[in-house]
Amino acid sequence: MTQTDALTEEAFFDWLRSQQDNKRLTQEQVNGALELLALTEPDELKTVLMQVNGWRSGDEMQLSSEGMAMINIYEGFRSKPYFDSVGKPTIGYGSTYYPDHTPVRMSDRPITQAEAARIKQAVINQDFSPAVNMMFADEIERGEITQNMFDALISLVYNIGVRGLKGSSVYRNIKAGNYAKAADSFLPWNKGRINGRLEVIPGLVTRRQKERALFLA
Numbered sequence: 001m002t003q004t005d006a007l008t009e010e011a012f013f014d015w016l017r018s019q020q021d022n023k024r025l026t027q028e029q030v031n032g033a034l035e036l037l038a039l040t041e042p043d044e045l046k047t048v049l050m051q052v053n054g055w056r057s058g059d060e061m062q063l064s065s066e067g068m069a070m071i072n073i074y075e076g077f078r079s080k081p082y083f084d085s086v087g088k089p090t091i092g093y094g095s096t097y098y099p100d101h102t103p104v105r106m107s108d109r110p111i112t113q114a115e116a117a118r119i120k121q122a123v124i125n126q127d128f129s130p131a132v133n134m135m136f137a138d139e140i141e142r143g144e145i146t147q148n149m150f151d152a153l154i155s156l157v158y159n160i161g162v163r164g165l166k167g168s169s170v171y172r173n174i175k176a177g178n179y180a181k182a183a184d185s186f187l188p189w190n191k192g193r194i195n196g197r198l199e200v201i202p203g204l205v206t207r208r209q210k211e212r213a214l215f216l217a
Contacts, residue, residue, distance in 0.1 A: 092116025
């Protein structure tokens with residue numbers, strides 16, 4: 001696509017509306033799209049969303065049930081809001097915000113385990129899975145990303161965020177085709193900012209080691 005043919009954001013949202021049954025977008029969908037548009041061009045995002053949503057056949061990947069269970073174990077379930085290891089309000093299975101991108105507050109009502117699972121699944125489907133598919137579209141198309149690798153990447157990005165993964169050595173090493181170094185690059189993501197200081201968190205040390213092992217499996 002040439003520069004003059006490039007899809008504008010306005011045209012992208014017109015297209016996205018056209019894919020909905022009622023030809024409308026919820027605020028949740030708009031917010032999710034804006035998050036992804038901060039990382040890529042509208043035409044590239046259109047291609048990924050077409051693949052991820054099944055609007056045409058493609059090589060998109062999804063988190064496996066085993067990967068989902070792994071994240072559940074790492075995050076643990078808490079029905080009431082709590083402060084995570086770096087002091088951020090969190091609920092359910094490590095969710096710091098709801099599917100409409102509203103941040104979790106300590107005053108929020110308790111939720112059930114089923115509600116927590118739905119929140120986590122929705123956030124992964126709308127934010128993290130499309131982002132990982134987008135970042136590694138070429139590698140996925142070439143068959144270089146296995147299901148285990150994808151599950152490990154989703155577990156990582158669910159913890160460190162899309163921008164964290166995009167700026168990481170994990171991303172750079174995968175793009176360079178060095179998957180052994182990419183696996184090792186999981187390990188330094190074991191710290192959190194506590195009282196203004198960056199400290200190693202034992203739970204993250206264990207999580208990164210298990211994600212590395214899964215990536216290499």
